[in-house]
Amino acid sequence: MTIEEHLAELVKIPRYTVLNNDGKYLSVGLYWTTDPLRVKFYNKPGPAKAFITRAIRYSKGKNVPHLVEIIGVEATILNDSKRTDKIVEAEKKRNSNYPYGV
Secondary structure, eight states: OOHHHHHHHHTTSOEEEEEOTTSOEEBTTSSEEOOGGGBOOBSSHHHHHHHHHHHHHHHTTSSOOEEEEEOOOOOOOOOOHHHHHHHHHHHHHHOTTOTTOO
């Protein structure tokens, strides 16, 4: 299986998060945010459901958050060969018995 095929399968894996009634998502520090870079994602729905249950108990049934399932985020391979080639060359200089070959 090629790397591209692995990535195609990887983006099919669902991720879960929590959305409140104000249109804000649960953040990493357990506060609400609109910044997509700070949204907390779960691999399984259980932890998100548990957070929703705690939120309902805390707010006594007011402002019930929603469970959101996200599938199909695009994944790309970044070309990092320039940096990794430098590391390989530095390792070769540092250790003449470099275990990974050329």
